[in-house]
Amino acid sequence: MIDMDDLLSIAGKSYHSRLLVGTGKYRDFAETRAAVEVSGAQIVTVAIRRTNIGQHPNEPNLLDVLPPEKFTLLPNTAGCYTAMDAVRTLRLARELLDGHSLVKLEVLGDQQTLFPDVVATLEAAKLLVKEDFQVMVYTSDDPIVARQLEDIGCVAIMPLASLIGSGMGILNPWNLQIIIENAHVPVLVDAGVGTASDATIAMELGCDGVLMNSAIAGARNPTLMAQAMRKAVEAGREAYLAGRMPRKTYQASPSSPTEGMLDTLEIPIIK
Numbered sequence: 001m002i003d004m005d006d007l008l009s010i011a012g013k014s015y016h017s018r019l020l021v022g023t024g025k026y027r028d029f030a031e032t033r034a035a036v037e038v039s040g041a042q043i044v045t046v047a048i049r050r051t052n053i054g055q056h057p058n059e060p061n062l063l064d065v066l067p068p069e070k071f072t073l074l075p076n077t078a079g080c081y082t083a084m085d086a087v088r089t090l091r092l093a094r095e096l097l098d099g100h101s102l103v104k105l106e107v108l109g110d111q112q113t114l115f116p117d118v119v120a121t122l123e124a125a126k127l128l129v130k131e132d133f134q135v136m137v138y139t140s141d142d143p144i145v146a147r148q149l150e151d152i153g154c155v156a157i158m159p160l161a162s163l164i165g166s167g168m169g170i171l172n173p174w175n176l177q178i179i180i181e182n183a184h185v186p187v188l189v190d191a192g193v194g195t196a197s198d199a200t201i202a203m204e205l206g207c208d209g210v211l212m213n214s215a216i217a218g219a220r221n222p223t224l225m226a227q228a229m230r231k232a233v234e235a236g237r238e239a240y241l242a243g244r245m246p247r248k249t250y251q252a253s254p255s256s257p258t259e260g261m262l263d264t265l266e267i268p269i270i271k
């Protein structure tokens with residue numbers, strides 16, 4: 001049973017779900033809506049430069065299927081390659097969403113890897129925090145950059161598990177662990193989750209949440225995968241809170257007592 005008091009707290013607001021989902025790559029808005037519903041996600045991220053949330057008044061609007069009264073929208077800067085592009089994109093989002101300030105910043109370094117440009121990310125984060133945005137920030141799994149982003153005032157740090165859309169899972173759990181241990185704001189894995197066990201591992205490591213898009217949207221059955229991801233995040237969180245059995249050295253330990261066992265037959269040594 002889920003502990004209803006175990007809440008994810010971001011920028012002063014609390015959420016029961018620790019799974020955050022993207023809204024891209026689905027066949028249509030109906031499929032997006034179905035997957036988001038089943039995932040149980042309360043925070044959904046929207047690529048402002050790709051998705052219509054009012055920029056094009058005569059086209060289908062994502063907000064009609066994911067109303068802001070029901071979901072916390074997280075406008076993101078997917079497709080931005082400079083700090084200023086990202087800042088301008090989020091200013092537009094704030095206008096379209098009546099002053100909404102919780103955003104996800106990502107500034108990409110190149111079109112091939114979609115790795116974050118951490119220098120530009122730091123620059124954009126500084127500008128956005130100054131403009132009173134509450135910035136959740138996509139970054140590399142570098143603990144030093146994570147600390148610098150937190151020092152700037154970002155409200156959540158979102159290191160990648162692996163390349164966006166790759167589905168390769170968590171490549172560097174050790175770095176993630178350092179980031180988690182040192183952070184004073186929520187840490188959420190973002191990008192690269194491929195299947196349910198990846199999400200569980202992230203949560204077992206102590207992540208506060210997981211953000212994903214491709215693993216659900218790209219599954220053969222997106223709504224079924226959305227359900228699996230919801231359970232995976234919950235299971236990982238529970239395992240983390242329960243605390244795993246000690247794992248000090250790789251050494252066997254008999255499951256039944258060894259005292260009082262019958263003597264074995266003496267085996268002659270063959271020369």
Ligand SMILES: CC(=O)[C@@H](O)[C@H](O)COP(=O)(O)O
Pocket residue numbers: 022045076078106138163164165166167190191192193211212213214215
């Ligand atoms: C960084 C970013 O924009 C993420 O929201 C990304 O879209 C999710 O990555 P996956 O598609 O790999 O889950």
